Amino acid sequence: MTAGLFFALAVVLFLLGFFIQALRPALMLKVLGLNVMSVAVFMAFLALANRHTPADPVVHAMVLTGIVVAISATAFALALIRALQHRNGHTQLDLAQLDRERVCSDAHDCHDAKERH
Amino acid sequence: MLVAAFLSAPLLLAVACLLDVTRRRLWMGITAVIVFVLSWSVVLYWLDSAQPMQLALGGFAEGLAIRLLLDTFSIGMIALTATLGALLSLYAMLDSDLAEHDWLWPLWILLWGSMNLLYLSGDLFNIYVALELLGLAAVGLVVRSNTPDAISAGMRYLLVSLVGSLFYLMAVVLLYGQYGVLDVLLLAEQIQPEPASWLALALLSAGLIAKTALFPLHVWLPPAHSAVHPMVSAVLSGLVVKTGAYLLFVFWGGVFAGIITPASATLFAWLGAGAVFWGSVQALLANRLKLVVAWSTVAQLGYVFLLLYLLLVLPDPALALMAAFYFILSHALAKSVMFIAAGNIKVAAGGDGMTQIAHTLAQHPKSMTSFAIAGISLAGLPPTGGFIAKWMMLEGALSAQSWWVLAVMLVGGLLTVAYTLRVLALGMSNKAIAATNPPVHTIAPRLEFFGLGLAILVVVLGFSAGWMFAYLPMQKVL
Numbered sequence: 001m002t003a004g005l006f007f008a009l010a011v012v013l014f015l016l017g018f019f020i021q022a023l024r025p026a027l028m029l030k031v032l033g034l035n036v037m038s039v040a041v042f043m044a045f046l047a048l049a050n051r052h053t054p055a056d057p058v059v060h061a062m063v064l065t066g067i068v069v070a071i072s073a074t075a076f077a078l079a080l081i082r083a084l085q086h087r088n089g090h091t092q093l094d095l096a097q098l099d100r101e102r103v104c105s106d107a108h109d110c111h112d113a114k115e116r117h
Numbered sequence: 118m119l120v121a122a123f124l125s126a127p128l129l130l131a132v133a134c135l136l137d138v139t140r141r142r143l144w145m146g147i148t149a150v151i152v153f154v155l156s157w158s159v160v161l162y163w164l165d166s167a168q169p170m171q172l173a174l175g176g177f178a179e180g181l182a183i184r185l186l187l188d189t190f191s192i193g194m195i196a197l198t199a200t201l202g203a204l205l206s207l208y209a210m211l212d213s214d215l216a217e218h219d220w221l222w223p224l225w226i227l228l229w230g231s232m233n234l235l236y237l238s239g240d241l242f243n244i245y246v247a248l249e250l251l252g253l254a255a256v257g258l259v260v261r262s263n264t265p266d267a268i269s270a271g272m273r274y275l276l277v278s279l280v281g282s283l284f285y286l287m288a289v290v291l292l293y294g295q296y297g298v299l300d301v302l303l304l305a306e307q308i309q310p311e312p313a314s315w316l317a318l319a320l321l322s323a324g325l326i327a328k329t330a331l332f333p334l335h336v337w338l339p340p341a342h343s344a345v346h347p348m349v350s351a352v353l354s355g356l357v358v359k360t361g362a363y364l365l366f367v368f369w370g371g372v373f374a375g376i377i378t379p380a381s382a383t384l385f386a387w388l389g390a391g392a393v394f395w396g397s398v399q400a401l402l403a404n405r406l407k408l409v410v411a412w413s414t415v416a417q418l419g420y421v422f423l424l425l426y427l428l429l430v431l432p433d434p435a436l437a438l439m440a441a442f443y444f445i446l447s448h449a450l451a452k453s454v455m456f457i458a459a460g461n462i463k464v465a466a467g468g469d470g471m472t473q474i475a476h477t478l479a480q481h482p483k484s485m486t487s488f489a490i491a492g493i494s495l496a497g498l499p500p501t502g503g504f505i506a507k508w509m510m511l512e513g514a515l516s517a518q519s520w521w522v523l524a525v526m527l528v529g530g531l532l533t534v535a536y537t538l539r540v541l542a543l544g545m546s547n548k549a550i551a552a553t554n555p556p557v558h559t560i561a562p563r564l565e566f567f568g569l570g571l572a573i574l575v576v577v578l579g580f581s582a583g584w585m586f587a588y589l590p591m592q593k594v595l
Contacts, residue, residue, distance in 0.1 A: 007294075014287060021280065030276055037283045041290060048294040059293070062242050066286065069249045073279050076253060080260060080272045087265050093273055 006047035013040035027091040031077045038070040123155040127230025134223040141222040148226050149206035156199030163187050184300050186239030189591045193442050194236045202229050209348040220261045228254035241289045241299040252278035255357050258349045259341050270340035277327050277337045284324030291317040301372050310376040318373050329361025332392035335415045343407035347460025354414040355449035362421045371595030382429035385422040390525045392419025397532030406459045406469040417448050427513040438591045440509035447502030450575050451494035457568040458488040467557030478544025479551035487568040492537025494575045496530045502578025
């Protein structure tokens with residue numbers, strides 16, 4: 001399989017990951033979508049590295065750094081999901097929170113939902 | 118050498134702060150002093166040497182080295198980050214509500230260090246690493262508040278930040294694949310108008326627009342910036358969002374400058390105008406004080422992008438660049454004052470809903486005055502720094518003959534006055550009730566005086582543009 005084919009597949013995976021994380025409300029799926037996106041970017045990088053012989057070492061360094069960053073970010077995201085699960089009992093972002101906060105004139109008493117710090 | 122110490126000091130001190138749990142506040146104080154001194158040493162060293170200055174890490178040859186680039190714009194941002202960072206660190210240390218073991222201390226040091234790294238990076242991948250570090254530290258600061266709102270807002274911010282970084286990284290892949298260089302100066306020389314460059318520019322712009330909360334990708338900002346401690350809000354609104362704007366200036370005005378058409382720059386004019394209007398309208402409607410201030414950030418960021426549009430369409434970018442820097446500087450300071458005032462009022466009232474604070478506003482004239490001065494600066498009225506920035510912005514719009522950009526800037530100023538007055542009027546019209554109602558908590562006077570002191574600095578900025586630009590003449594982006 002040529003580098004070009006891998007690059008094309010990487011683009012497909014990137015879009016797939018992006019739409020998963022954008023469209024699915026479940027947070028776990030969003031994090032998985034992000035992981036798919038990052039794997040896609042690394043695959044694209046490695047497809048480029050493969051154009052030279054021996055393979056381009058700068059690309060390898062960048063992909064390794066990227067993997068480390070992706071792992072840290074995923075770990076952080078998972079910890080946050082656990083915290084949200086613990087507090088809210090579910091793991092979906094509260095879009096209603098944004099609507100509650102938006103339009104509310106102070107002429108009448110508005111429902112200040114939760115205690116805020 | 119000096120620059121290496123400057124970059125590594127925050128990261129090493131953050132580790133010390135993290136590990137020494139009982140003395141974190143002290144470590145923060147030590148770090149703030151050290152980083153402030155190092156930052157200004159770098160600025161003075163740079164002023165004393167040939168400019169722009171470039172350093173190759175490890176002494177490697179061009180093309181292989183990771184380059185650190187110090188030019189007027191990045192040095193200006195470093196000076197701003199150092200000064201405002203030190204002041205806000207002092208504010209946090211004066212706040213006795215923050216515990217010794219609070220995660221704020223090490224996270225803020227990491228954030229500060231990552232911002233410095235970002236401003237000096239002259240290499241695409243180094244910028245990516247700095248962006249990720251910045252994003253993770255910022256999200257950490259948001260969720261540290263540990264309320265349901267903060268954790269949701271932090272999750273949303275994390276998702277947006279990571280998607281933005283991945284779009285940026287995909288752009289780096291395309292650029293490296295096409296040109297084989299990661300260095301921004303080499304890339305600027307070699308860039309050609311071809312689909313790979315345009316796609317890369319589109320991808321990294323989308324990522325950075327999301328990270329800098331430019332309309333319409335601003336949705337994550339108000340919940341995140343209003344759910345946190347006022348010092349953190351000030352840092353996020355004043356310093357963190359500006360990094361994305363800085364990078365967009367570097368890429369559109371520097372790296373890709375050779376292949377951009379003025380027509381494509383109108384994107385930023387539209388988004389900036391949208392941000393100004395939408396942010397101001399939402400600030401007028403918001404039901405919490407801190408949300409008003411957070412939406413104000415969304416609106417003010419619109420001006421930065423109107424300036425990017427002007428920078429790209431004007432033949433001489435110097436005026437727009439200086440206006441952008443001065444705007445960023447005065448906005449950072451004014452927004453910090455606003456958040457500090459809002460935070461003090463919230464503590465005093467026991468919550469920051471507009472009806473809740475109505476009774477306590479008039480009992481805190483120092484905070485109200487700071488808020489008013491900050492609002493005056495944001496609206497661009499004299500004698501504040503915001504006035505100088507607005508004057509330069511209007512000059513730029515006039516010389517580009519963009520009448521509708523001019524109109525947006527003027528109407529935006531009016532809207533800013535409107536949402537500032539909304540808060541002040543609330544306090545003034547409830548003076549009688551306020552006299553009989555005691556505040557829920559008493560704020561330490563030093564916190565209010567600090568806000569007032571920063572507000573005085575905002576006014577000082579109204580008179581310091583001349584000497585500032587004598588030392589930092591900004592001719593072009595790269």
